[in-house]
Amino acid sequence: MPQDHTAQALETEELVPPAEPHAAHDTKKVETQADLSAEIQAIGNRYAQAVKDGKGPETMPRLDYAPYRSSILRHPTKSLHHADPETIELYSPAFGHQDVHALESDLTIQHNGEPQGERIIVAGRVLDGDGRPVAGQLVEIWQANASGRYIHKRDQHPAPLDPNFTGVGRCITGADGSYSFTTIKPGAYPWKNHLNAWRPAHIHFSMFGSEFTQRIVTQMYFPGDQLFPLDPIYQSIVDQDARDRLVAQYDHELTSPEWALGYKWDIILTGSKRTWTENEAYGDAGDEE
């Protein structure tokens, strides 16, 4: 399991660059949240107008989203080139219980003591664009601890590390595409995109679909976060409905009495291209159709 050697590996990690480049701050006046919010607002307004003029809704983040300063030199400037997937791209690598131990889905039991913070359960299903469950596939998560600190040397935020929390989990989806993690609610944390920049609390998710074309890495957020309008990464998805798809819902049915609060979040992968056999399409759980 990854957590056993992580702490030592970090101690010996070679020199690493700072979390964000400072160049933007060196050559001009310090950029404030007000500056960034004005940019975010302007892009949002232009998108709203485009939709009003008949443009279809955008479902993905903008690759070119200047308010996230690190994206400026890291986005393709040419249009993505349409390609019909070849057969290898219509399959996904296979993962199974050889790869992931069942206990890796509980991030609160990886050390000798209980981690600090609010214990939560995050659960949901991984589905393809037609609603078919993605069974037996790998889900990976990583996150900051309750005080907003990652166990990563590049995170220099002066908030306490928690010796009982690494913040890494994995699981394999069930026959119905379901996943479930027990963890600690992560804290918000500051970053250096601009002066007084704070990321809303989030959990990083990595998922495989039934096809390599469905590969996704994203971030799950918590409902009602006041930092949403201020965050260039969340706002890089310019469509409100699309942004909302990254926000988990509090679910009292999922809450475990006297133990942990429950959050539900389903992941919908991009549509599949493959012609499915009946067994693959309906999985073990069957289907009403």
Add this chain to the structure above:
Amino acid sequence: MSKLAPTPGQTVGPFYGYALPFNMDNELLAPGSPGSIRLQGTVYDGAGNTIPDAILEIWQPDSEGNIVQRTGSLVRDGYTFTGWGRGAVGNSGVYTFTTVNPGPLKAGAAPFISVAVFARGLMNRLFTRVYLPENEEALANDPLLSSLDPERRKTLIARRDPDGGLTWDIRLQGGDETVFLDFQQDGSLDLASGDQATP
């Protein structure tokens, strides 16, 4: 069946390093074992600087062109070829994989390795392919390569190293920007042009 709206991607961020890498993640087979080759390259940004915080995944058929559906990528036994690997770049932006030359998916097809690119500052993963440089005829007939002009086409073809390995660099932006792929063609991914007026 009605299509459900897809969940948006987000950047992998700067802190994946203690979570996504795992032991032998970039060794699809053991270095030095028969048939093994090194695939390596450097990831660059639009200013030509190397990117020290990118992570790649490769997915490929075996040397016969068979698509492998075997588990065990995360806990490698040193013998099972799973076809999938993950490799974070080092501080100088260089990645390496140990793998095999992929075989053609069908007779006469140009063999390639499928690649997903993740990086801090990259809002969503990018897909691309790296083709083996041999067999000009197969390359000329490849549906993707033949749809590209020569300057762009060459960004998808690896160089063969003297030791039998492959070198292939990735440029996220610029004149010699790598060709990145959209498999969906539903309009939702046509976002590279960013915040511009409706075409």
